[in-house]
Amino acid sequence: MRIIVGGIRHETNTFSTLHTGIEDFQIKRGSEILSEEPWLDFREVEWAPTLLAYAFPHGLVEERAYLSLKSELINCIDASLPADGVLLDLHGAMEVEGIGSGEVDLVKSIREIVGVNTPTAVSLDLHGNISHELAEKTDVLTGFRTAPHVDSTQTKVRALMHLMECIKKGLKPLNIIVKLPMILPGEFAVTDMEPARSLYGRLYEIEHVNGIIDTSLFIGCAWSDTPNTSLSVVVVAGGREYGEKARNMARSLAREIWARRREFAPEVTPLPVDEAIEAALRSRDKPVLISDTGDNVTAGGAGDTVVLLEKLLQAEAANALVDGIVDPEAVFMSAQAGKGARVSLDLGGKLDRLNSHPLSVEGIVTYVDYPKLAVLRVDGVEVIVTSKRRVLTTLKEFEEAGVNPLKKKIIVVKVGYLFSDLRQIAKKNIWALTPGFTSLQIEKLPYTRVKRPIYPLDEEFEYYES
Numbered sequence: 114m115r116i117i118v119g120g121i122r123h124e125t126n127t128f129s130t131l132h133t134g135i136e137d138f139q140i141k142r143g144s145e146i147l148s149e150e151p152w153l154d155f156r157e158v159e160w161a162p163t164l165l166a167y168a169f170p171h172g173l174v175e176e177r178a179y180l181s182l183k184s185e186l187i188n189c190i191d192a193s194l195p196a197d198g199v200l201l202d203l204h205g206a207m208e209v210e211g212i213g214s215g216e217v218d219l220v221k222s223i224r225e226i227v228g229v230n231t232p233t234a235v236s237l238d239l240h241g242n243i244s245h246e247l248a249e250k251t252d253v254l255t256g257f258r259t260a261p262h263v264d265s266t267q268t269k270v271r272a273l274m275h276l277m278e279c280i281k282k283g284l285k286p287l288n289i290i291v292k293l294p295m296i297l298p299g300e301f302a303v304t305d306m307e308p309a310r311s312l313y314g315r316l317y318e319i320e321h322v323n324g325i326i327d328t329s330l331f332i333g334c335a336w337s338d339t340p341n342t343s344l345s346v347v348v349v350a351g352g353r354e355y356g357e358k359a360r361n362m363a364r365s366l367a368r369e370i371w372a373r374r375r376e377f378a379p380e381v382t383p384l385p386v387d388e389a390i391e392a393a394l395r396s397r398d399k400p401v402l403i404s405d406t407g408d409n410v411t412a413g414g415a416g417d418t419v420v421l422l423e424k425l426l427q428a429e430a431a432n433a434l435v436d437g438i439v440d441p442e443a444v445f446m447s448a449q450a451g452k453g454a455r456v457s458l459d460l461g462g463k464l465d466r467l468n469s470h471p472l473s474v475e476g477i478v479t480y481v482d483y484p485k486l487a488v489l490r491v492d493g494v495e496v497i498v499t500s501k502r503r504v505l506t507t508l509k510e511f512e513e514a515g516v517n518p519l520k521k522k523i524i525v526v527k528v529g530y531l532f533s534d535l536r537q538i539a540k541k542n543i544w545a546l547t548p549g550f551t552s553l554q555i556e557k558l559p560y561t562r563v564k565r566p567i568y569p570l571d572e573e574f575e576y577y578e579s
């Protein structure tokens with residue numbers, strides 16, 4: 114069987130004042146896509162790889178960037194026809210300037226060229242804001258079941274297995290979607306904690322029911338303010354005859370989630386900035402990792418606010434590390450000055466001007482890997498300054514930057530929940546309620562487009578499904 118594979122993946126933070134341009138996307142073409150996932154293990158498939166583009170979570174996608182990726186993808190798909198099926202790798206929370214949902218726009222155009230009789234299966238991130246149109250214009254939707262995400266490959270393989278089954282058996286599946294009137298920051302739904310743990314556990318029960326192909330629970334992306342932003346349950350019926358059954362199951366799971374809505378909470382109770390710094394200074398466990406939750410780069414934070422750095426310097430903290438501040442200009446100046454040199458510069462606060470400001474610092478350059486990063490020592494605080502929006506999350510990356518995190522007392526990280534090696538490094542984790550594009554205090558964000566009423570922005574209202 115011949116299967117077309119490709120996609121465009123982006124998690125858009127619409128509260129960010131920044132835009133995602135074409136230069137932010139990593140683009141793979143043709144056979145490069147096939148080595149991304151274990152696709153070549155499926156020997157019965159004749160692959161037609163097209164284009165796969167991915168950008169780190171960030172602000173609204175520029176229309177021009179999206180349209181150029183879309184037209185290349187659509188042309189490749191067109192040139193790959195005829196095919197037995199289409200496998201798409203999408204996120205579910207991509208918002209495009211002037212267009213709206215990138216996923217909806219894309220699947221509509223794909224359906225126009227492949228027709229309704231070529232099944233399309235889509236793998237999605239559980240932080241996707243899934244819409245009715247996305248469900249209608251595709252045949253199988255399936256989402257990750259873990260946050261932090263460790264089942265991305267498994268989900269994509271599951272989408273392929275469903276697609277192959279549809280092709281072999283001639284199935285005409287139906288995506289049944291129930292949207293709940295609630296939104297949650299991703300940090301409130303870590304899947305090995307309650308209530309997410311048992312709610313995700315229900316998916317395995319539902320998908321074993323006769324006539325049901327797959328079930329997903331999408332937490333959605335609360336930092337993407339769109340009419341589709343909400344939690345959703347998707348149950349995929351194996352055919353129209355199972356549609357009613359699938360709807361009942363989706364409804365019942367949605368009710369269960371709604372009933373437990375107040376149980377969703379972050380794994381660590383967030384503290385106001387000053388209290389977070391005090392608690393870190395007092396802690397006997399080290400290293401203490403302070404999550405800079407408002408400037409979480411993995412959810413679209415700018416990555417350059419200096420709020421916690423400034424507080425650490427004011428408190429004369431010793432043996433501390435900030436991972437990291439995005440500032441290509443500061444990396445350049447540090448590289449020019451060279452290792453061991455003393456530099457004075459205005460650090461950070463150039464991208465997120467709403468919540469931060471550049472901080473004048475004087476420090477010693479302790480490490481340079483130009484153009485990637487530089488490390489500065491400012492009094493008792495080492496700062497990893499990067500050219501691109503990123504955080505170091507593995508011991509190997511820290512080692513490459515000449516920093517030993519295990520020896521530090523306090524480490525500020527621009528993430529929310531800890532993942533990768535950060536979990537092992539942390540002897541204690543404190544969450545700081547910092548300002549930024551990924552503020553955990555979503556009630557205070559300037560929402561204008563989400564469907565109201567919605568929990569927790571609105572409190573007293575009758576549950577409804579949409």
Ligand SMILES: [Zn+2]
Nearest residue numbers: 238239240262
């Ligand atoms: Zn995600």
